[in-house]
Amino acid sequence: MSDQILMKGNEALGEAAIIAGCRFYFGYPITPQNEVPAYMARRLPDVGGTFLQAESEIAAINMVYGASAAGARVMTSSSSPGISLKQEGLSYIAGAELPCVVVNIMRGGPGLGNIAGSQGDYFQSTRGGGNGDYRQLVLTPATVQEMADLTVLAFDLADKYRVTVLILGDGYLGQISEALTLPKPTGKVFDKPWALTGAKGRKPNKVASLRLVPESSLEELNLVLDEKYKSISANECRSESYLTDDADYLLVAYGTSSRICREAVNELREEGIKVGLFRLITAWPFPAEALRKAADKTKKILTVEMSLGQMIEDVQLSVKDSDKVDFYGRSGGMLPETDEIKRRIKAYGN
Template identity: 60%
Template sequence: MAEKVLMKGNEAIAEAAIVAGCRHYFGYPITPQTELTEYMSKRMPQINGVFLQAESEVAAINMVYGAAGAGARVMTSSSSPGISLKMEGISYIAGAELPCVIVNIVRGGPGLGGIQPAQSDYFQATKGGGHGDYRNIVLAPNSVQEMVDMTILAFDLADKYRNPVMLLGDGALGQMMEPVAFNVSEAKPVVKPWAATGLRGRTTPNIINSLHLQPEKLEQHNIHLQNKYAQVSANEVRYEELYTEDAELVLVAYGITSRIARSAMEKARNEGLKVGMLRPITLWPFPAEPFAIAAKKATAFLTLELSAGQMIEDVRLAVNGAKPVYFYGRTGGMIPSPKAVYEQIVNIFTVRRGDKWPKKFFPGLKD
């Protein structure tokens, strides 16, 4: 077991990327992820890596495109508005089937919003966010240690599927400090015969491109991408399941909110309420099957988010109308307490399930 060190979430992601073999980083500072960029500016020169603070987020993502096309393990990071600016480039990268890692330490929105934590970029992350029929693999850690582990996993998945992988955190995870261990050896170089690195003994060069002017060829390329996404969905679903075997109410939460939900769940179970939890770890592909199984036993689901309600749509699709799915969320950087979540749990247990919307589910929301 590797020795543990105390690290801030943003810095832990950066060091994990280096351990994973990342030697190219392009970014632009924005709160609350700026420490990640700052850390890379110090560490990359020490390991003969490339750090470049681009003139904008648009420039940074296109630098990622170039480095990924040359076969490098490359990463960029930003926070909500900055990720929005990268979206055209991310679509190009997905269309060209290039592996890269994109970190979003989410802040409140819309617009410039605020620098406090939020989860209101779920739609943007899981539904593509940019133009065209493409998908990002999306990982949602809930601790600094998981930030380390999932950053390393993100690079492996990106290379395995030649696809962008997004690590979706939030301002709380990015700023908090926890003990972490780096339980892996230095990454070995990955052979990428498709990379645009010159002829290298070939008779024809590799060409990196997402432009297909003939509709027949573009459709063929899209079918190929959809088949790849189907493979990802079949092989890479990750989730955590707690007490769902006897749960009447199943809490659904990811990221920092799942830690709050777990505390509320444990209090409820101590009070004799049969509450369980399903935590999606891959937000895409979404773990739909465990929800369908849980819906056979549970009487209701409660989705908890730092948003006005985005993941709840995927939960409702997964449950497929079998049981009611309730929602409690906070926005603008406000984080609910375990006590507030526990009150929502008690509220559900005290109303007739399925035919009445419980009170106090969202500040200002009426029956």
């Protein structure tokens, strides 16, 4: 295990971005993700990259928009209130079909809330916090290793589909240090003939979301986007089913809350209670089919979130019998407790 290093989630993410070929980072400080910009400020100059602290989250996401339009692999990171500010830019990025990676290390909300880890931005992430008919790919790491691995994947997915890939972590994942094996670059290269590089020997390129004339042109764009989103839904659903084959009860969670659920599953299994965990790795596209399969024979489904109930709506939409779906959540930076999960599962009885 000599290739393992102890690394903080936020820093693992930064290093993974560099491994993935990201050479441009624009951001604005906000706790609990400050180690990401600090890491990029330290490391990017070493690899010939550019780090720029923007004057605001709005400016940062628009710098990302510009750098992406120029054809670069680019990233920004923030935490919940800052991600709210970026929504305008994310909508434009979707409309202009630009690839980028955005990191949300979620904290408690609404408003200024607090700085502890939370999962209160699931709706904002999966429903689109900006205006218009658009989607973004949402990856939900649960460990430092996954923070790094999914970051490398994120850049490839962003370029492949020309979409925003949102890495949805939380304050605990940002701050935790764990063993990490650094990921390897995938080596995938994506042509970007649409990029703005100067119209030398070609017709001018235009990067824009505006579609005024003819009247139907915006719908045409939206239908193109829709086809792309359908393709993403068909090909990019990711999840993990842990001890679900014989499970009478199923826990559904993602990120930090899924770690707590896994602990509860292990402890309940030791007591002979057949419980499994279904863990999202993509929140959009939501892995509905895999969940349906894992949930099919279970008696009860307990959705566990660090919010007062957001992902549960996707769970209810996915399973055959939504009456089976129960909820346990803590919010405002509090963590669900293993003992409470165990108590509830036991209370379901037979």
